[in-house]
Amino acid sequence: MKIVFTDLDHANHDVETEILDRAGFAAPLLRCLNEDELIEQLAGVEIALNQYAPFTRRVFDALPDLKQIIRYGVGVNNVDLEAASAAGVQVCNVPDYGMHEVSDHALALSxxxxxxxVPMNAGCQAGRWEYADAIPIRRQTRMTAGVVGLGRIGRLYARKMAALGFNVIAHDRYHQPNAADGNDDIRCLELDALFREADVIGLFCPLTEETRHMVDDAALARMKPTAYVVNTSRGGIIDEAALAQALTAGKLAGAALDTTERxxxxxxxxxxxxxxxxxxPHMAWYSEDAALELKRKVAEEAVRFANGEQILWPVNRPEK
Incomplete structure (x- = not known):
């Protein structure tokens, strides 16, 4: 099968190349930035290792030989999944490479x-030595952490926050806490109720039409003025204009974002x-270990597909 890297901003792709070479495949690195460049450069390509280049319905219509796309990372927002399925293209991601890093980053931000x-450090560096500038700070064992989205990362964050003494509540329309996950003691609420009750709210959702601007004016108005919002998932989940207004008006105590809409x-x-x-700067996923794991898993998934073996991380169900 003909395999290419559509685009990649990593320092190198030595890990992937070694795995592909060992399996008998050569994969050139392209620099596709838009639809036209994908259409022009991927003629005859069957497997695309992809980071940012946009796979739209127009691209799929122009590339009938394409059989698989593997995205670097968890999100697949740059791929039209409905069009991919209709075109018979299998889309894969790597959902578990940085789950410990992202949950740790969300914990650190919380x-x-x-x-x-951060403000206490700034004050000390400027020569001010006054703990009272931090007032009020609450004891963690008297605070409630709300987890929105109980996927791999959300479940890890929930366990880590619980280990620090937080009362943990959650909301997920598609997943309920259970003993196998080790989260069966988490109380699940409707989203509005979670927003009202939680003192710190961690967002761990994919960006879909359903979740876009899920945290908007109305959602922020339901939160306590002493609450904090932490987002290490996708920027579009939060209406940033509404968030800025709530923060500057004192309607929310603080926010921490690793991803932004732009x-x-x-x-x-x-x-x-x-x-x-x-x-x-969208760094929650990163550690040296996670970066190497991501590269390895992308290449290994391509090799499995090319050899007709069972793939591990399908995102869609091709119709052809």
């Missing part, structure tokens, strides 16, 4: 907000310059 570490965060973003809004 604690940084609650303990007010990345990098635009210079004119309303979230810029808000002291109680922490932003990190």
């Amino acid at each position: 604690l940084a907000l609650i303990r007010k570490l 990345e990098p965060l635009p210079a004119d973003s309303p979230l810029r310059g808000i002291d109680n809004c922490l932003v990190t």
Whole structure:
């Protein structure tokens, strides 16, 4: 099978190349940025290892030989899954490579907000030594953590927050806590009830039409003015204009975002310059270990598919 990398911003792709070479496949690295470049450069290609390049219905219509797309990472927002299925293209992702890193990052952001570490550090660095600037801070064992989305990462975050003494509640329309997950003691609520009850809210949802701007003006109005929101999933889940307004008006105590609706965060973003809004550059997934695991798993999934073996991480169900 003809395999290519459509695009990749990593320093190298040595891990993938070694795995593909060992299996008897050569895969050139392309630099496709848009639909036209995909259509022009992927003629005859059957397997595409993909990071950002957009696979739309137009692209699928123009590439009848394409059989599989493997996305670097969990999200598949740049792939039209309905069009892929109709075209008979199997889409895969790597859902478990950075789940410990993302849950740890969400935990770190949660604690940084609650303990007010960033403003306290800024004050000390500026020569001010006054713990009272952090008032009020609550004891974690008297706080409730709300987990929205009980996938792999959400379940890990829930367990880690519970281990620190938080009361943990959750909401997931498609997954209920159970003994096999080790989360059977979590109380599940409707989303509105979770927003009202939680002191820190962690978002662990895919970005879909259902979840886009799930945290909007109405959702923020339901939250306690002392609550914190942490998002390490996808930026579009939060209406950033509404979030900025809530933060500046004192209707929300703080927020921490590893993903934003546009990345990098635009210079004119309303979230810029808000002291109680922490932003990190979509790095929650990263550790050296996670990066190597991602690269290995992308290549191994391609080899399995090319050899007619059972794939591990299908996202859609091709119709052909």
